[in-house]
Amino acid sequence: KAGVTQTPRYLIKTRGQQVTLSCSPISGHRSVSWYQQTPGQGLQFLFEYFSETQRNKGNFPGRFSGRQFSNSRSEMNVSTLELGDSALYLCASSSRLVRTPSTDTQYFGPGTRLTVL
Amino acid sequence: AQSVTQPDIHITVSEGASLELRCNYSYGATPYLFWYVQSPGQGLQLLLKYFSGDTLVQGIKGFEAEFKRSQSSFNLRKPSVHWSDAAEYFCAVGGLTDSWGKLQFGAGTQVVVTP
Numbered sequence: 435k436a437g438v439t440q441t442p443r444y445l446i447k448t449r450g451q452q453v454t455l456s457c458s459p460i461s462g463h464r465s466v467s468w469y470q471q472t473p474g475q476g477l478q479f480l481f482e483y484f485s486e487t488q489r490n491k492g493n494f495p496g497r498f499s500g501r502q503f504s505n506s507r508s509e510m511n512v513s514t515l516e517l518g519d520s521a522l523y524l525c526a527s528s529s530r531l532v533r534t535p536s537t538d539t540q541y542f543g544p545g546t547r548l549t550v551l
Numbered sequence: 552a553q554s555v556t557q558p559d560i561h562i563t564v565s566e567g568a569s570l571e572l573r574c575n576y577s578y579g580a581t582p583y584l585f586w587y588v589q590s591p592g593q594g595l596q597l598l599l600k601y602f603s604g605d606t607l608v609q610g611i612k613g614f615e616a617e618f619k620r621s622q623s624s625f626n627l628r629k630p631s632v633h634w635s636d637a638a639e640y641f642c643a644v645g646g647l648t649d650s651w652g653k654l655q656f657g658a659g660t661q662v663v664v665t666p
Contacts, residue, residue: 438594467652476659477641482652489651524594528652538583538646540654542595 435461438527438543446549452513455546459506459527465489466508467540468500471522480523483508484530512548520550553578555644557657564632565665572627572660574642583646584625585654586616589639601625602646612636637664 439458447453459466468480479492483502500510506527512519526540556575564570576582583602587595599610606618616627625642642657 440594465652467654469654477643477654477656479653479655484652490653492653526595526654530652539585539597539600540645540652541597542587544594547592 438525438541440523440525440543440546442546443544444547444549446551447515448551449515449517451515452511453515453548454509454511455523455525455548457508457510457525457527457543459508459525460529460541463527463529463541464506465528465530466502466506467526467528468508468510469524469526470494471524471545472520477524480510515550517550520548522547553647553655555642555655555657557640557642557660559660560658561661561663563663563665566634567631570627570629570632570636570662572640572642572662574625574627574657576623576625576642576644578623578644578647581620582644584616584618585643585645586610586614586625586627587641587643588612589641589659591638595641598627598640632662632664634664634666637662 441456465484467482471477482490486502497513502508522545524545526542528540554577585600586598589595598614599608601608601618608616639659639661641659643654645654
């Protein structure tokens, strides 16, 4: 089975721009979670989508948004970029058909490295 | 407050020596527990997980972890490290009430392997 894929792998943007990152989950997985990783704050949960609906959200400003499509692929968008948004953005998928420990296990993609200048 | 603590930010170990990474959590109930490894510039790879049952869990790459409820700990061990084990290791908790799809991570432990 192919793993979680994220595109693009690297992005350079300037302050004030917006960016869209894409995540394709493992085939058959219906839940996609997004995380931000920075040296100062570590790994922080952004949000989770399941069946095209946001089910959970972390403590990030409204500039961070996402969506999920019917094929479970997900995108996250960051508007009005700030220097502090420079980070590795990780996406993870889990099957989550029924909530059990096994289906709750998250598998991560390689990440998108976003640099804001 | 709910938290995951990895007390060691950085560990240096000689190749062939044993390795133990510590993880403590603070939650009302026993959460699901995970260890992930991250090589430079890469995503997170799942090493092992604990949900219930046998408190000694075997994972990939020769790693194991032991859950101790009395100490709220889930320490990761490897009997003999290889140079390829140099990476950052993260302990995470999940399966929390009203926290679907959310993992809470420790700060990570950077492991350096010397010849």
